[in-house]
Amino acid sequence: MKKLLFSSLFFLIISNGFAQNFNSKRLDSLFQLLDKNNKYMGSIAVSENGKIIYSNAIGYDDIATSKKSDAQTKYRIGSISKMFTASLIFKAIEEKKLNLNQTIDKYFPTVKNSNKITISNLLNHRSGIYNFTSDKNYAEWQTQYQSKEKMIERISSGEIVFEPDTKGEYSNSNYVLLTFIIEAVYKKSYSEILNQKIIKHLQLKNTYYGGKINLDTKECNSYTFSGEWKKSTETDLSIPQGAGALVSNPTDLTIFIKNLFAGKIISLENVTLMKTIKDKYGMGMFEYPYFERKSYGHSGGIDGFRSLLSYFEKEKLAVALTSNGLNYDLNNIVLCALSSYFNKPFEMPNFEKVTLKTEILDQYLGTYASLEIPLKITITKKEASLMAQATGQSAFPLEANSTTVFKFDQAGVVLEFKASEKQMTLNQGGKEFLFTKE
Template sequence: MFRKIGISISIAAFSLGFAQNVDKQKLDHYFNALDENHKVMGSFAIADKGKVVYTHAIGFSDAESQKKADINTIYRIGSITKTFTAVLIMKAVEEKKLTLDTQLSKFFPTIKNADKIKIEYLLNHRSGIHSYTDDKEYMSYYTQPIAKEKLIEIIEKGGSDFEPDTQFQYSNSNYTILTYILEKVYGKKYSELIQKYIAKPLQLQYTQVGGKINVSKNNAYSYEYENGKFVKSPETDMSVPSGAGCIISTPTELITFMNGLTSGKLVSKESFDAMKQFKDHYGFALVEVPFGEKKGFGHTGGIDEFRSVLYYFPDGEKTIAMITNQSDFDNNQMAIVALQAAYGRDFQIPDFKVVEVSDVDLEPLTGNYSSPTVPLKINIFIKDKKLMAQASGQSAFPLDAVSKTSFTFDAAGITIDFNPAKKEFVISQGGTKNTFTKE
C-alpha cells in the first residue's frame, strides 16, 4: 500500500561531542542482528561532508530465489519522491513556467477551492485537498494502471478537508497534482523531467521513475515476515502515486541527490531557501528533523512494504539514507542509531531475547486499559498463545515477552511493562511514557 510519511520525528536528545569516525564494525553487527532475527531487510548508507563513508546491505532483494541485497540493489523510495517533485517545481519557477502564487484553477479549475489554492499550498500540504490514499476505495485500484484523468476525477470527488492555508495536513493528492502540472507546463513526461533535471546532472545510474519490479535489473521486492516465512507484498502500480511516490533508487544515490540539492547543483540558493521555509515543521517536501541540539531536514517514505529515510544535518554535514524492503522494527530507532554512529556516538545492539510465558501467567494481564492522559483505550488479549494489544480504532499487534511482565513490539519501538498487583501497565514509545489502568 502507498503510505503517508510519518511527519513527527521522535529523535531522542543526546549530548553530541566532537565528530569521530563511524564504528563500521559495530554498525555492521547492529544491522546483522536485525537481519538474523528477521527484523529488517534493506540497504544503508552514511556520508560525511558529502562523501559516503559507510554502506551495508542485509537480507534478500528476492526472497524466493534467495538473491541477496547489495549496495546497488534498487528499491522503491515512496514519499521521498516528493522532494524530487518539489525540485522540479522550483526549476519550473526558475524557468518562469509558473510561480509559487500561480493558482490551481489555471490547470484544474474543477478541483474544489482551485481559485484559492496556490502552487505553494500544494508544496507544503496546506491546500486542504483530501488525500485519495486515505479512501477505502484506494485499496481496490492501487495495483492497477490508472489514467491521470481518472485520478483527477477521484481527487475532485474527494473534495476539501479545510480552507486553503489554514492548517497543515499531509495529502498525497497535492504531489500527484503537481506531477500533472509539471507535465503540462513542460509538455514532457514526469519520467523525462527526472532524467533531464536530476538524474543526468548528478550522473545517477539507478534513480528513475519505477515500473513493474524486475529482479533481473537488481530491483527488490518488498515483504512481510509472517510465521517464519517472507510473504511478498502486492505492488503498487506507479501510475497511481506518480510524483508523490513513484521513484526508485539506492541509499548512496539518495545521498548524491541530497548533496546536489544542498550544494546548488539542482536549484538556486534562493529556490533551496524557499524549500526550507518550514510551517508546522514542513517546507516544500522537506521535514524538520531534530537530533539532540542539532536540527536537520529530509523526508521519509513508505510504499507497499518499502520504508525509506533521507536526512541531512548541516551542522556536521552528515547524511544518512536507508531503504528497507521488510521491516518489523522501528525505523525511527534505526535512524537514531545511524545518526549516533555518524556523529561517533556509542549505541546499543539489541539482543532480541524472547521468553516463553504460559497462558496462566498471561491471563492476569488481559483486559481493557485506559489512561487519564491519553484519549484511547487499549485492549490486551491472548490469541494463539500470544499476548496481543489493540488500541481503539487501530489494528491489533503482537507483543514479544522479554520477561513475564515486560513485552515489546519492535516494529513501532513500543515497550509495555505490566504491574499485575496494581492492575496497570506503563507503555513507552519514542521517549514518552504513559500509565494505563485496567477498567
Template sequence: MLKNSLLSFFFSLFVTVSFAQKLDTTKLDTLFYLLQTNDKFMGSIAISENGKLLYSRSIGKDDLEFGKKSDSNTKYRIGSISKMFTASLIFKAIEEKKLTLNQTLDAYFPSVPNAKKITIGNMLNHRSGIHNFTNDNSYMSYNTLPKNQAEMVIIISKSKSDFEPNSKMEYSNSNYVLLSYILEKIYKKPFAELLKTKIVTPLGLKNTYFGGKINLKFNECYSYNFVEHWEKSTETDTSIPMGAGGIVSNPIDLNIFIEALFAGKIVSAKSLEQMKTLEDNMGMGMFQMPFYDMKGYGHTGGIDGFSSVLAYMPDNKLSIALTSNGGVYQNNDIMIAALSAYYGKPFVMPTFTKYEVKAEDVKKYLGKYTSDQLVMTLTITGQEDKLYAQATGQSTFPLTATEKDTFEFATAGIKIIFNLTDKVLELNQGGQKFIFRKE
C-alpha cells in the same frame, strides 16, 4: 506514502570505506550483525561526508523465495522521499518562469474543492486542505491497480476539503500527486521523463528512476511485512502515488541527490531556502531532522513493505540514506545509531531478548480494554502461548513478550505493559503513552 493507522540470514557486506576517523564503523558493523542474525531488518545504508562515501552496507534479500541477496546495487521504492525530487522539479519550473508559488490550483484542476484558494506553495508544504486519499478505507481496494490522471483527479476531488487553505498543516499525498500532474501539463512530458532529464541524468544517478512493476532483473527488490514470519507485501501501482511516492532509488544515489540539492546543483540557493523554511514544522518537500543541538533536513518514506529515510546535516556536509524492504526494527533507531557513530555520541545496542510466556498465563491478559485518551477499543486475544492485539477498525497484530507483563509489536514501534493488579495496560508508541482499562 503509507496509509495512516495506529500501527502508522547471511551477511551481504558490500563496501566499507573509511575516509574519516570520526565514523565508528565497528559500532555500525555490530548493529547490522545483530539485525542480520536476529532477522530484524532487510535493507541498505550509505553514509557520505562532503561527497565521499564513508560507509555502505546491505543486508537481507531482494527476494526471499529464491534467496537473492541484497547488495549495494539493490534498488528500493523510496516512498515519500520522492516528494523531495518532485519539490525540486517544481522549483526548477518556478526558476524557468513556468510556474509561481502563488499560482492557484484552479488553473489546472478546478474540480478540486477550494481550488481557487489553494496555491502551489500551499501544496508543497501541506497547507492546502486537500484530503489525503491514502487515508480512506477504499484506498486498499485499488492501490495495486493502474490509474490514469483523470481517474486520480476524480478520486482526489470527490472529498471535501479537510480545512481552509493555509489555515494549518496536515500531510496529504494528494498534494504531490497533483503537483506531478501539473509538471506534466506545463512541460507536456511524462513525470518519469522530467525526473530523468532534469535530475537523474545531470547528476549521473545510476539507480534512480520512476518505478514500474518490480523487476528483479533490474536489481529491484520485493518488500515484506513481518507478522510472526516474513510475508511478501502487496505492490502498489506507481501510477497512483506518482511524484508523491513512486520513485525507485538506493542509498548511494540518494546521498548524491541531497548533496547536490544543498550544493545548489539542482535549484538556486533562494529556492533551497524556501524549501527549508518551516511552517508548522513542515518545509516545501522536506522537514527538519534534529540530532542533539544539530539541525538536519530530509524526508522519510514508506510504501507497501518499503521504508526509507534521507537526511543531510549541512554543518558537516554529512548525508545518510537508509532504505529497507522489510524490518521489525525502527529506521529511526538505525539513523540514531549512524549519527551517534559519526558524532561520537553514546548508543546502546539492541539485545532482542525474548521472555517465554506459558500457555496457562496468556489468559490473564485477555479481554477488551478502553481508553479515555483514544476513542477506540483494544482487544487482546490469545492462542496457546501467543498473544495478539487488535484496535478498533485495524488488523490483528502479534505481541512478542520481552519481559514479565511486557510485550512488543516492533514493526509499528508498539510496546504494551500490563498491570494485572489494577487491570490496566499502558500502550507506548512514538514517544506517546496511552492508558487502557480492562472492561
C-alpha cells in the same frame, strides 16, 4: 506512502564527531543481529561531504530464489519522491514557468477550492485536498493502472478536509497534482523532466521513475513479516506519481540531498523555502530535531518498502536507509548510525523470546486509557501471544521479553505491565506514557 503505526522520528542529543572515528563495527553488529533475527532487509549509506563513510546491505531482493541484496539493489522509496518533485517545482519557478502564489484552477477546474489553492499550498500540505490513500476502497484499485484523468477524478471527488492555508495535513493528492502541473508546464512526461533536470545532472545511476518491479535490473520485491517473510502487494506506480513512484538506492539518495543543500539543483534561497516549517510541514521536507540541532529530509513507505533520508547541514552529513522488509523500528537503525558518527551511547536490541503460560497473559487482557494522550489500547490474546490494538489502528502482535515486558519491534513499541496496579506503560521514541485498565 502510508505511515507506520506509532511512527515518529526521535533523535538523541548529539555532540561533535568526526568521520575518521566512525564506529563501523557498531553498525555491523546491529545489521548482523537484524539479519539473524529476521528484523530487517535493506540497505544503508552514510556520507560526509559527499563521501561514503559507511554502507551495508542485508536480506534478499527475492526470497523465492534466494537472490541476496547488495549495495546496488534498488528500492521503491515512497514519499522521499516528494523531495524530488518539490525540487522540480522550484526549478520551474526559477525558469519563470510557475510561481508559488498562483492558484491551480487553470490545471484542475474540477478540484474543489482550486481557485483558492496555490502551488505553495500543495507543496506544504495546506490545500485541504482529500488524501486519496485514505479512501476506504483504496486497496481495491491500488494495484491497477490509473490514467491521469482517473486520478484527477478520484482526487476531485473527495470532500474538502479544511479551507486552504488554514492548517497543515499530509495528503498524497497534493504531490500527484504537482506532478501533473510539472508535466503541463514542460509538455513532457514527469520521467523525462526528472531525468533531464536532476538524474542526468547529478549522474544518479540508480534513480528513476519506477514501473513493474524487475528483479533482472537489481530491483527487489517487498515483504512483510508474520512469522515469516511474505511478499507484499505491488502498487501500480501510475497512482502515486511524483508523490511516491521513484526507485533509488541509499548511495544515490545521499548524492541527491548533498547536492540539493549545496544549491546544485535549485537556488539556496529556494532550498530555504523547502525547509521552512509551518504546522509541521516544509515544502517537500520535514524537520527532524536533535534538541539543539536539526536535520532535514523525508521518510517513505509504499507496500512493504520503508525508507528515510536525512541531512545535517553543518556536518554535511547524509543518512539514507531503504528497506524491502521491516520487522524493527527504522528509527533505531538511524540512531545507531548517528551514535556511530557522533560517538554517543547506543544499546543493542535484545531479540530473545520468552514463552509465557496463558494464565500470565490473561492478567494483562483489557482496554487501557491514558490521561496523557487521547489513545486507548486494547490487549487481547491470540493463541499463546498477546495482541495490541490502538484506537483507529490495526491489531499488532506483541513479543514477550520477560513476564511483564512486551515489544513490537517494527514500530519500536515497548509495553510494560503492572497487573497488581492495573497499569501499563507505553515506551516509544524515548517517550513514556502511563495507561490504566478501564
